[in-house]
Amino acid sequence: MDLLNYLGIGFSVALQPVNLFYCFVGVFIGTLIGVLPGIGPVGAMSLLLPTTFKSTPEAAIIMLAGIYYGAMYGGSTTSILVNIPGEAASVVTCLDGYQMARQGRAGPALGIAAFGSFIAGTLSILGLMLLAPPLSRIAIQFGPPEYFTLMVLGLTILIYLAHGSMPKALIMAGLGIVLGLIGLDSINARPRFTFERMELIDGVGLVPIVMGLFGISEVLLNLEQVIRRDIFETKIKGLFPSVKDWRESLGAMTRGSLLGFFLGILPGGGAVISSFISYAIEKRVSKHPEKFGKGAIEGVAGPEAANNAATGGAFIPLLTLGIPPNVVMAMLLGAFMIHGVQPGPLMMKQNPGLFWGVIVSMYIGNFMLLVLNLPLIGMWVQLLKVPYKILFPLILLFCLIGVYSVSNAVFDIYIMILFGIVGYLMKKFDYEGAPLVLAFVLGPLMENNLRKSLIMSQGDFSIFFTRPLAAASLIVALFLLVSPFIPWMRKKREEIPKEEIT
C-alpha cells in the first residue's frame, strides 16, 4: 500500500508539465549525444548542469537522469549503422548490429535495440522501486565506519574493473582524492592546497574537471587524425521485428535485464561490463553460437537490454546510500548537492516527491525514448552525417559556456583547459579518468567519515573490523586489491574488459 501511495506521489510530480518538459529535453539530448560520437553522457550532463540552476531540484535531476538513460538508447544507433559505438556501453552492439545492417536488416536491429532497451529500462525501474525502500531502511542504521568502508569498496571495485593496470588506476584514484580535498577543511576551516588563490578556497569544481577530462581531451584526441565515418547507405525499413526475431530475442532480453540491473548496482562500469557479459552469456547459451558476430539478433537484444537495465540499478546506491557507483552517478550526486539535496537513506522520507518523482519520470522517459527512437531514426542518421570539423567547434563552445555559467569564473575555464591536457596525456599514457572523477567526489565524504570513525573509536582502527558490514567491505576490497598477485584472479580480471573490438 505504501508503495502505491509513493507511486502516486511520484506520478503527481513526474506528470507536472514542467517536469515532463525537462524529461523530454533530457532523453532527447541523451539520444543526441548517444548518437554523436565525441561526447558522452558525463560531458553532456556537466554541460547542461548550469541550465538547471533556475529549475526545481526535481526538474534538474529528471533531466540529467534522462540524459544518462537516453544516451544508452542513442548509442546503439551508431553501433548498428556506422559500426562506431556512440557510447562505451554500445561497443558490443557493433559486433552483430552492424552485420545485421550489412545484411539489409538494419530496421529489425534498430527496432529490437529500442524495444529491448525499453523493456529492460522498465524492468530495472520496477526493481529499483522494490529494492530501494528496504535498502534505505537498512542504510539508516549505518554509521561513519560503514560509510567509509563502503566507499573504499566502491572505489576498489571501480579500480578492479578499470581497463589496464591496477596500480595506475589506483594512482588516479589517489589524485582524485587529493583534488577533491582541495579547499577549506570541513572540520576546522583551514585552507588546504589552495596555493593562496581565492578561487580555490571552495575547492576545484566538478564540472571543469569532468568537462576537461571527458570533453576537451576527447576533442583533442579526435583532432589528431582525420575521422572518416562510413555511414551504411541503406534504406531502413521494417523497424518492427518479426515474430521469429521476437522469439529469438525475448530470452536474451530477460537475461540481459536481470544481469544488467544487478551489475548496475555494483560500482564500476555497470552498463559497459554488463553488455559484454550479456553478449558472452548469449553466445554460450545459444544453439547456434557460430551465428554470433555474423548478425545474430540475440547479440543485439541481450547487450542492449543489459546496458539499459544497468542504468536503473546504478541509481540504487546513490539514492539509498548517497554513494555514487560510477562517474555518471557522481555527476548526479553533484547536481543533487548543488540543489541542496543530500541523497541517502533519509531522502525517501525527507523528499518523497523528488525520490519517487525521479523514479516515475524514468518510466515516462523510457516511453518517450521508444517514441523518439523508432520514428525519428531517419533524423538521427542524418545527424551522423554532420562532419566533425563542424561538430568540434560547437562541442568546445558548449564546454566553454557550460563551465563559465556554473560559477561565472574565468578561472574555471583555465582549470577545464588544464584538465583537457591532463586527460589527453592520460589517454596517451594509458591512465583512466573514471577512478579520478569518482574518487574526486568520494574523497571529501571518505575523509569526513574516516575522521568521524576515528574520533568515535578514540583512534582505534579496530572499529573497521569489529562492525560486520565494515569488516566485510574491507575484506572484499582487500581481496580485490591483492588479486593481481593471485595468478587465476589476474587472468580473470584480464578477461573482463577488452574484447575483440575492431
Add this chain to the structure above:
Amino acid sequence: MKKKDILSSLFWMAVGFEVCYGGYDLELGTLHDPGSGFMFFWVGVIMIGLSLAVLVKAIRMKPDQKGVGLLRGEVRWTKILSVLAALVLYAYVFTYLGFILSTVLLLLFLFKAVEPQRWSWAVMGAVISTLTAYGVFQLWLGSQLPRGFLG
C-alpha cells in the same frame, strides 16, 4: 610503453612526494583526532608506493620497438596546439572583449584555421552559433555572460 610508464611513474612519484609534504605541513594530528593533513599525507604515501610499483614493472619490461616513441606517430600536433592556444587566449580576453566578440573570433578561428572551410560558411557558422548560444544561455536561461568593453 616502457618509456611512457617510466616517465609517468616518475611524474606521479613527484606528485606523491609533494602531496605527502603538503599533508605533513598541514599537520597530521593524532589518531584520536586526525588533522587537516592526515588524509593528504597517507594518500601521498600510497601514491608514491604505487608509482614505485609501476616504475619497477616498467624497468623490467622489454625495450620499446624502434619508432614507437612517446608522442610520435601520425599525430597532427599543430592542430592540437593551435586549439589549445586558442582556448587559452579566449579565456584571457573573455571578460575584456565580452562573450559575443570573443566567441565569434574563436569560432571563426576554429572553423577556418583548424579545419579549413569556405569563408562564407565560417563567418556565417561563427555568428549564428554565437548568437544562438547567447540567446539560449543569456536570454533564456539567465546566465551572466560578460558584455566586455562594448557593453
